[in-house]
Amino acid sequence: MSALVRILSLAAPPPSLDDNTGDLDRLQRAVTGHPEWGGGGLRVPYRCLAAVAADFRGCGFKGTAVLHEIPPPAGLPVDEGAAPDFELVDFLPAPPACLPALALDLGTTHLEAVLLDLLSGAELARGNRANSQIAYGADILSRIQAAGQGERLSGLVELHRAVIADVNVLATELAAQIGMKSEQIRALSLAGNTVMGHFFLQLNPYHLCREPYIPVVNAPGPAAAAELGLALHPAAPVHLLPGVGSYFGGDLLAGIVACDLDQAEEPAMLIDVGTNAEVVVGCRDWLVACAGAAGPALEGGVAKMGMRAGAGVIERVKIEPTTGELSYQVIGEPPAAERPGKEGEFPANGPERGSEPPRPRGICGSGMIDLMAELFMAGIIDIRGKFRPERMGGRQLTGPDGLAFVVAFPEEAAGGEAVTVSQVDLDALMRSKAAMYAILGTLMEKVGLPFTALACIYVAGAFGRHINPRQAVVLGMIPDLPLDTYRPVGNSSLAGACRYLLEAGVRRRIAAVARKITYIELNVNHEFMIRFSGSRFIPHTDRGLFPSVVVPE
Structure with missing residues (x-):
């Protein structure tokens, strides 16, 4: 194990008239002379001097030293063979049975965390919660605007306090699951987009959304939990994984190492769809990345009935092309293979199905993709994604947003409210799907490779888990x-944050990736806009790009 926080049990000779070495000097000498010591430099930070010295003497000069690895700076060259430096931050009378640490995916809409034992690497607890910053804006740009409000950036202070409070709630809940206090958590690694990182550290994000799109810092150094007001052990190191640019944060770097993309022998691709679509292509020799706004509709965040994947949300849709009969699958009910019905089909809809499965209350991104593809193959929408009213049958509805399609009727749905998808919703999804393909095509054009050169494409997040x-x-x-x-x-971001806590090699790899990756700014890319226009048809203006797709009459 090469965890971020480590312990060493030791015994040092007590002071005497023949050995007047200072208490902390004596402790440092015992640590660096220990058979298991594998570090370079060692220091005791000022904030810990008095407490560590008192604990060392109070324990009779024997017990367990708690050490924090100091990772290499992400933005500077590093000697790959050099041993890491450490901070000595605590001294305990005996080794703890568990050394808990928190890994966190700092998402724009949700936070997801895992509590790990740094001694064994075991997962202790897992949880998530909505990001309270949504009260200041559902999207990143709204929050950046909110951050600039008030005297002395009081809006930024509020956004910072909101995310710190969310982390504290998660830490408290997860620690309680294993019968501990959050103050016993010894470290925190977190990965998020660049804007979320700025809010977490209370840094002004003003220039992130203005040319030339510059962050305050890409690779911030670690902080102590007490400095940020976190309800963890006061000395717990807090590591925000480094980013590369305004639209390329530590969440994507975490995903790269989680998939081992930086060690692949053949070119591969990582797609992570959240608020934005972030894409990396490359291998151990080179990595190129870009990001663009293709996310909200794909994660169910645009449609009126759209929502994140969860219980009672429609995730699969099927339409029989000849009869127009529609069936769906709701999250929280057994898979189709375990329920009555023909093989490969979902059973008929309605409250009479089986043993009271959850009633649908909305539709997630994968459900929207399924629905739109099925509508197209059944001829209910045309190549522009527009409804053909004459083919909508009894599922046609005129609502506040104009023409709409009924996915689940009121008598089937939760609360008696029909689940519908309007033309406005389909138009948003068409823009998102076009942006996605344009992002991928632009990136591959930049690296001079066809899609067929990719050994695999990793698809991350809830989008990857549920998409067909x-x-x-x-x-x-x-x-x-x-x-x-x-x-x-x-969740490759969270997986990378976990590995960051547990593996010294991953911490060095993240620093190396941050130095070598090439980032393409799509906001000023003319080729992207051309590809976007060509992608706003189903499947594409150039049907030769999709030979397996048969366009219905």
Whole structure:
């Protein structure tokens, strides 16, 4: 184990008239002379001097030293063979049975965290909560504007306090699950986009959304939990994973190492869809990345009935092309293979199905993709994504946003409110799917490779967990490749943050990736806009790019 926080049990000779070495000097000598010591330099930070010295003497000069590794700076060259430096921050009378640390995905809409034991690497608890900053704006740009409000950036102070409070709540809840206090958590690693990182550290994000899009810092050094007002052990090191640019944060770097993309022998791609679509392509020799606004509709954040994946949310839709019969699958009910019905089909909808599965209350991004692909293959929408009213049958509805399609009727749905998708919703999804394919195409054009050169495509996040690749290919959202090319990897940001806590090699790799990656700014890329325009048809203006998709009459 090469965790960020480590312990060494030791015994030092007590002071005497023949050995008047200072208490802390004596402790440092015992640590660096220990058989298991593998570090370079060692220091005791000023904030810990008095307490560590008192504890060392109080324990009779024997017990357990608590050490924090000091990772290499992400923005500077590093001697890969050099041993890491350490801080000595605490001294305990005996080794603890557990050394808890928190890994956190600092998302724009949700925070997700894992509590780990640094001694064994075991997962102790897991949880998530909504990001309270939503009260200041649902999107990043709204929050940046809110941060600039008030005297002395009081809006920024409020946003900072909101995210710190969320982290404290999560830490308290997860610690309670294992019968501990949050103050016993010894470290925190967190990965998020660049704006969320600025809010967490209370840094002004003003220039992030203005040319030339410059962050205050890409690779901040670690802080102590007490400095940030976190309800962890006061000396717990807090590491915000480094970013590369205004739209390329530590969440994407975490995803790269979680998928081992930086060690791949053949070119591969990572797609992480959240508020934005962030994409990296490369291998151990080179990495190129870009990001663009393709996320909200894909994660169910644009449609009126759209929502994140959760219980009672429609995640799969099927329409029988000849009869127009529609069936769906709701999250929280058994998979189709375990329920009555024909193989590969979902059973008929309605409250009479089985043993009271959750009633639908909305539709998530994967459900929207399924629905739009099925509407297209059934001829209910045309290549522009527009409804064909004459083919909508009894599911046609005129609502506040104009023409809409009924996915679940009131008698089937939770609260008696029909789940519908309007033309406005489909238009938003068409823009998102076009942006996605344009991002991927622009990136591959920049590296001079065809899509067929990719050994695999990792798809991260809830989007990756729930998406049906075939349906996304039908829409022209992702390239027409063999379906086994696409590999869902879950929350790669959180997985990378976990590995950061546990593996010294990963901490060095993240620093190395931050130095070598090339970032392409799409906001000023003319090629991207051309590709975006060509992608606003199903599957594409150039049907030759999607040979497996048969366009219905």
